Amino acid sequence: MTKKTTTTASTKRRRRWPWWTLGGVFALLAALYIAGYFLTGSRMPANTTVAQIDVGGKTPSDAVAALEEGTADRIDAPIIVSRGEQSFELVPADIGLEFDAEASIERAGGGRSWDPRRMVGLIFGDRDYHPVLTVDDDQLASAVDTIAETVDQPVVEAFISFPEGAPEPREPEAGELVEHEPLAEAIRTSYLMSDDPVDIPVETVEPQVDSEGLAEAMSTIAEPAVSAPVTLNVGDQSIDLPVTAYTPALTVEVEDGAMAAKIDEEALAEPLTDSTTGIGEKAVDAVISIENDTPVITPSQPGLGLDPATMAAELLPVITEQGEARAITVEATPVEPQFTTEDAEALGITEKISTFSTNYPHADYRNINQGRAAEILNGTLLKPGETFSFNDTVGERTAANGFATGVVINGGVFREEMGGGVSQVVTTTYNAAFFAGLEDVEHHPHAFYIDRYPVGREATVYYGSLDLRFKNSLDNGVLIRSYISPSAPGSQGTITVEMWGTKQYDIEAGESPRRNFRQPGTRYDDTGACVPQAPTQGFDIDIIRIFRQNGQEVNRETVTANYQAADRVVCGPQPGGDD
Structure with a gap:
């Protein structure tokens, strides 16, 4: 009996390319790659523009000349930046922008390169390049800062003052602040690429306290603060401190995201003295005057009264109280003049x-x-x-x-x-x-x-x-x-x-x-x-x-x-x- 065998595809002998054939393919690819390297430095990629100037297919030197000629009337043209009705003209040289034609052509394909994409671009290129710039970052930043000083609308925080002793609220308003880095980048990007004005990017800044928070502060802080005098107990004396004695120093303003009352010690000193003349004696500042063509110092005199710093600290907790709780106990203390004889002599x-x-x-x-x-x-x-x-x-x-x-x-x-x-x-x-x-x-x-x-x-x-x-x-x-x-x-x-x-x-x-x-x-x-x-x-x-x-x-x-x-x-x- 004759034995038969079956041969499958996996057992068939594989066909091999002769080594000299593969070597030829690699040699051809290498030759094309080397040729491509030299070609990248001989002419610009097809359909290439730099700063909107067509330089495709030109030799690098011709491309530089074409680029310089094509941008000559735009090199010094002002860059317009605007926000609403506000507009600014920026002279490129004044803000530190300098155009480099040779570097621009180099980056767009004017130099030799081993990058195969650059080689393909010689035939199939279709790209618009931004110009290469030398940028003085300090000058550009200074120009942006100047624009921001005009355009910035700082956030207006809620605030309550007390002119003539009555609360006067200031409504909060969102602010708009120029985004410095994005604006600088937009200016750089638009140079020689667009005649359209550059829009100034801004960031909206919301106030910490809204109108509802202001209204609440009016009803819970400001209105109670002026509802009645504050009783001062000084030794055996008790007097009513009128609202007008402390409201020139009183404000209600944003602090840590909430409205809070504040009393300015220095602003409290003068109205406090004027309103408490029955207590103590007012300090007198030194005075320098000219008498008979000679400088003369009238000496200062210490006083006895209520210390503004102590008064401010004691007043704040009670100005929103009612009835008997609207009172403080303080002591009359020596008060030094703000401008002493020693100050004048010095x-x-x-x-x-x-x-x-x-x-x-x-x-x-x-x-x-x-x-x-x-x-x-x-x-x-x-x-x-x-x-x-x-x-x-x-x-x-x-x-x-x-x-x-x-x-x-x-x-x-x-x-x-x-x-x-x-x-x-x-x-x-x-x-x-x-x-x-x-x-x-x-x-x-x-x-x-x-x-x-x-x-x-x-x-x-x-x-x-x-x-x-x-x-x-x-x-x-x-x-x-x-x-x-x-x-x-x-x-x-x-x-x-x-x-x-x-x-x-x-x-x-x-x-x-x-x-x-x-x-x-x-x-x-x-x-x-x-x-x-x-x-x-x-x-x-x-x-x-x-x-x-x-x-x-x-x-x-x-x-x-x-x-x-x-x-x-x-x-x-x-x-x-x-x-």
């Missing part, structure tokens, strides 16, 4: 260190306004390091503050407004500070030059926008003395401002020749506010301040005053105008 105010006077033509409003400003200014004391503000010191020029209507410069022309003439006091004060060697923090020359003032060394103010500020940068205190000699019909008035302290510098003033002359025109004004005005030439001038000690120059400062031309103003309609 300031070293021993001599006049500068004085300056200016004259003004007669006008009743000038006597009133300059006299009132000088009265308020007189006696102002600046400790070392403190900064003087004319607007904070003199206050708003209103009838209630003792000022009258007079002529001011507004919009490049004379107008009648409250407080006219006060700029003469400002100019005189500025010069007194200038020659005392105080640090100029803020001053604004008039829009056009007024020849009764020292050229370049004059200043104006406008309450709410323009101020005169200087810092006491000297080693000792400075006392300001100011007064006027009123004008009369046919005679000028004089305003004088003196600085008293300890002389530290001899100050010398210099000036450059006038330059950049600007010619005035003529304008007609048929409004009821018109004031006739003679023309004045505009110009620029540098003012130099030289500091000397023992005859040696130790510092020098230069500031520039820019005066616009003052048009001739004719009150009435323009001749030849339409009827």
Whole structure:
């Protein structure tokens, strides 16, 4: 019998490629890969754009040239960023953005690469690349910070104050804060890629306490706090402390996510003393004054009264109570003055260190306004390091503050407004500070030059926008003395401002020749506010301040005053105008 065998697929002999065939395939692939490497450096991938400029298929050098030419008119074009109606123009060079054409082409495929995807892209490429930028992160961050200062709407937390002794709530409002890093990235990304404005990204910040929480605080804290006086038991005396004695120091504000009452100890001191004159004796501060051209210190005197810190701590728990629980027991204690004789002596105010006077033509409003400003200014004391503000010191020029209507410069022309003439006091004060060697923090020359003032060394103010500020940068205190000699019909008035302290510098003033002359025109004004005005030439001038000690120059400062031309103003309609 013959034996049969069965052969399955698994037992069949496998067909093998000759070794030289496989070697040929690998050699071909290697040759193509090497060729691809060299090709990647010879021309750009197909259909490639960089910063919206077509560079596909070009040699790298031609691509660089095409990119530079195609972006030339956009390199310095401002980048617009906006939020609602607010818009900002950013010059690329000013915010630290610099375009690198060669690096941009290199990244888009202008250099050799072993990456097979780059090789395939030579034929099938279709991509738009962002430009390569050199970025000064500090400059860009500074630009973003500046934008944020304008755009940011800080969250408004719920708050209750007590003007005139009655609670006044402030509703909470959500805030919007610029997201700095996303905005910086959006600016970088849009450069040379889009002409559309960059939207400023913001984050909404919700208040910690909502309107319901504010309403609850009104009913549970604020309204009970002013519902009745608080009884003070001091020794054998009992008196009612009126609501108006502590509400100037009282607020209800957000603390750790809830509304809580707070009493400011310093703000409590003055109304507390005024309201408890039957208890103890008020402390008296030292006073420095000038008598017979000599600084004189009137000594301070201690008092006996209620300590504000103790009072604040005792009052807080009981102002929301009712009936007999609305009472505290305190002791009268010695009260030190806030400004002692020792404090006054330590300031070293021993001599006049500068004085300056200016004259003004007669006008009743000038006597009133300059006299009132000088009265308020007189006696102002600046400790070392403190900064003087004319607007904070003199206050708003209103009838209630003792000022009258007079002529001011507004919009490049004379107008009648409250407080006219006060700029003469400002100019005189500025010069007194200038020659005392105080640090100029803020001053604004008039829009056009007024020849009764020292050229370049004059200043104006406008309450709410323009101020005169200087810092006491000297080693000792400075006392300001100011007064006027009123004008009369046919005679000028004089305003004088003196600085008293300890002389530290001899100050010398210099000036450059006038330059950049600007010619005035003529304008007609048929409004009821018109004031006739003679023309004045505009110009620029540098003012130099030289500091000397023992005859040696130790510092020098230069500031520039820019005066616009003052048009001739004719009150009435323009001749030849339409009827």
